[in-house]
Amino acid sequence: MKKYLYIIVLFLAACQPKQKDARELVTVSILPQKYFVDQIAGDLLQVNVLVPPGSSPHNYSILPSQMKDMAKSKVWLQIGLLTFEDAIGDKLADINKDLTIVNCSEGIDAIAGSECEEEGHEHAHHEAYDPHIWLAPAEAKIMVQNTLNALKAGFPQHSVVFDANYELFILKIDSISALIDQKLASLTNRNILIFHPALGYYARQFRLTQTALELDGKEPSPKHIKGIVDLARAQNIRVIFIQKEFDVENAQQLARELEGEVVIIDPLDYDWEKQLQDITDKIAAQK
Numbered sequence: 001m002k003k004y005l006y007i008i009v010l011f012l013a014a015c016q017p018k019q020k021d022a023r024e025l026v027t028v029s030i031l032p033q034k035y036f037v038d039q040i041a042g043d044l045l046q047v048n049v050l051v052p053p054g055s056s057p058h059n060y061s062i063l064p065s066q067m068k069d070m071a072k073s074k075v076w077l078q079i080g081l082l083t084f085e086d087a088i089g090d091k092l093a094d095i096n097k098d099l100t101i102v103n104c105s106e107g108i109d110a111i112a113g114s115e116c117e118e119e120g121h122e123h124a125h126h127e128a129y130d131p132h133i134w135l136a137p138a139e140a141k142i143m144v145q146n147t148l149n150a151l152k153a154g155f156p157q158h159s160v161v162f163d164a165n166y167e168l169f170i171l172k173i174d175s176i177s178a179l180i181d182q183k184l185a186s187l188t189n190r191n192i193l194i195f196h197p198a199l200g201y202y203a204r205q206f207r208l209t210q211t212a213l214e215l216d217g218k219e220p221s222p223k224h225i226k227g228i229v230d231l232a233r234a235q236n237i238r239v240i241f242i243q244k245e246f247d248v249e250n251a252q253q254l255a256r257e258l259e260g261e262v263v264i265i266d267p268l269d270y271d272w273e274k275q276l277q278d279i280t281d282k283i284a285a286q287k
């Protein structure tokens, strides 16, 4: 009898329409944060990412359709330094007053935003602090610690698993950090030229100097480009890093002037470990 019952249950299960994901929902702002949550939670939680691939987290605004997932989320892990994260505070309280909002930059020594060089510049979307904290292992470790604390508070039934996974991931971050140190150790030219200044924290940790083409989130002016060309020549820089979301045209023109090349990186990629290693290899390859 038991055997028949088993077969019937199997049969019913097979005929069920596709089951809805019953796992509890966590919201994060950007894709690399999903990577952090996945390392800690495995497949115990469902992760909702607000900024979709190809969009900029700097001028993002949450779509009405995304509010539904926000209403179902228990926790929102914010970068804590992105303008769009502040923009919907009041609306959120209406749709989900139980949502715990966590600032993952808590405890990080944030780098102040760049000073405005040009007068009459538009400040509307300018962030007070550099939000690219996930791109340096030192800051990522603090983010991951904040993520662990938030997940344990929100889902205490999984605390033991979270703690064990966290320990392993921290060891991995430490070894990536050591590997980057090693790969960049012999680099004589420690200047990097980049379209959008995503590597501020990375540069701080690994003692590099980052120069950005973009100024306060705006396309570079001819005057600024002229300054960059002079600087790049003086420092013998021939590589311009650019993120795949940005217009490569400007960078290519500059690269031609410097007789150099444009190298594409993807700091918003899901696979955080792979991306950090890729960025490092490309910086290490600079002559």
Ligand SMILES: [Zn+2]
Pocket (backbone or CB within 6 Å): 058, 132, 196, 197, 198
């Ligand atoms: Zn950015």
